[in-house]
Amino acid sequence: METKKKNRPVVALTGTSGYIGSHLLDKLKERFDIIALSRSGDKRENTEHVTWQSCDLFSQIDTEKGLHGADIAVYLVHSIRPSAKLTQARFEDMDVILADNFAQAAKKNGVKQIVYLSGIIPPEEKLSRHLRSRLEVEKILGSYGVPVTTVRAGLIVGPKGSSFPIAEKLVKRLPVMILPSWTRTKTPPIALAVVLTALQKSVGNHDVASKAIDVGGPEVMTYQEMLKHIAHVTGKKFRSFHIPFPTVRLSRLWVKLISGIPKETVYPLIESLSHPMVAQPSHYVEVYSDGKISFEEAARAALEEEQQNKGPKHSKNTKLPSLPSRQDVRSVQRMPLPDFKDADWAAKHYMSWLSESLWPFVRTEVDENHNCKIYLTFMKKSILILSYAKERSTSRCALYYITGGLFANVKETQNGRIEFRQIPGKEEMIVAIHEYLPSLPWIVYKYTQAPIHMLVMFLYRIHLKRLIRNKQPNSRITLEKGSP
Incomplete structure (x- = not known):
């Protein structure tokens, strides 16, 4: 103004x-x-x-x-x-x-x-x-x-x-x-x-x-x-x-x-x-x-x-004008952060954890720019493509845009994203998906992909709690701070 x-x-x-x-x-x-x-x-x-x-x-x-x-x-x-x-x-x-x-x-x-x-x-x-x-x-x-x-x-x-x-x-x-x-x-x-x-x-x-x-x-x-x-x-x-x-x-x-x-x-x-x-x-x-x-x-x-x-x-x-209805998804979970680790570490760690912990069902490919492709092991095409937004990311907030994959409807929105955000003053973070439009029919998505995502988030939270409890910073899938 x-x-x-x-x-x-x-x-x-x-x-x-x-x-x-x-x-x-x-x-x-x-x-x-x-x-x-x-x-x-x-x-x-x-x-x-x-x-x-x-x-x-x-x-x-x-x-x-x-x-x-x-x-x-x-x-x-x-x-x-x-x-x-x-x-x-x-x-x-x-x-x-x-x-x-x-x-x-x-x-x-x-x-x-x-x-x-x-x-x-x-x-x-x-x-x-x-x-x-x-x-x-x-x-x-x-x-x-x-x-x-x-x-x-x-x-x-x-x-x-x-x-x-x-x-x-x-x-x-x-x-x-x-x-x-x-x-x-x-x-x-x-x-x-x-x-x-x-x-x-x-x-x-x-x-x-x-x-x-x-x-x-x-x-x-x-x-x-x-x-x-x-x-x-x-x-x-x-x-x-x-x-x-x-x-x-x-x-x-x-x-x-x-x-x-x-x-x-x-x-x-x-x-x-x-x-x-x-x-x-x-x-x-x-x-x-x-x-x-x-x-x-x-x-x-x-x-x-x-x-x-x-x-x-x-x-x-x-009466206020209403927004057009969309079949969009917002998924937000709170997670603990290990000592001396930040949200950027957690994001890159998560991409590695996916393939190692969900093998033989899921595999991931991460390039030198931290962009990630997620696959089901029996499929040649990726189900999700996550593009790391370097210009919008910091050590306290890592942002990835959902730019492709069989499970994402990117034709209708370019704003789908997943973020890892540290909560100020706490050893906790928020992992959130915003404006995600699934490509699967809604009823199929709601009763398959959606609950599976919640299960994966639950397992990742348990994993982080175990890292904190065991205090094993050198475990085989724990990454050094800031490493891909």
Whole structure:
């Protein structure tokens, strides 16, 4: 985006097509020029202070282009839902890739501040997957030197949030509410308007650079109390009974069935409810942390907005253009790294391990430029051709493009790729396949090649764990760091 000699700073805003992002966009454009990033951004019309841009944050190149020219970047991204026709991945591992791409792109483009919306993190060592991922993302965003302001919010009360719509549906659809022990844990629910204000005040504010700020409403209440308030606002009678033991795993199932919300969204959220997510004094910042809107007031506003959005005219005007469906695959696995080894070593080691460990079924050929061809031993033609992207690879991230082979449909996409990426601050890496289009018929691929790939990744993880356990750096298929 060109600023055209204006003094207005430029903000790159992710998640702009989402509920929170779209509301924040309206607030920020009053003071900033906005690069509105969305996977379908090119289909949106630009306005005086808003330039829309398509951006796939799973792509390092796309992310770098998206943050070009930005002074500040706002990160409202969470990969809690599948991102391809077939997604073989845990959300926390996909979040690592997104955050790492964003942090590196921010550093490369000279971004002065990252503002990140997270959840309140309780001072406990054993966190749920969802909370552990939120904290991991926060650390990754700050790992390349760009100051990060983290707004950690309690349960956000809005019609299109995550937790509040689940609670609302339970109250409306259940004649009697079963209340397991986790419904008595506490959290400070917070109105969407208060969260937006905290985010807006954080953008460009040097006083909160490199700070984590807990924000919540004026009341700290249990989930049971929230359900009662929602019943009161909606005019429903609240009938309930307690069961005196934690049933988080069972609760995930019945909450999914009753709410109708996908398990990818429900399961991580329910798992987090056993933690008392109360604002911590060490993360208190005056003006930011003290929300003044009561829960009932926020809930009433959210339900009224939901009713307004059900109108056919409103729905027609706000419907976003959809992306064309593709039979693409994203597969992401987290692996341990042996001591003093990096992602580039792991990538080259993997190519050698394939042929040695899967013999006599698989063989590989690797040339002097680290390009790799993978064969089934009874076939003359390769099933996959992996071209090493030297210009995009470092010791911490090795990238290969999928450029051919009998199992790859390279006529429809040139973006299929596999990467080995080290997680900042950890002796772990992510092995990921992105935008892979199989050439096999989809039903055949799904029940043959896809599960075989998962099995191979499982075996490679076991192999790495064995190397670490046995501490045998000179084993016959272990390569020296950086060797082909």
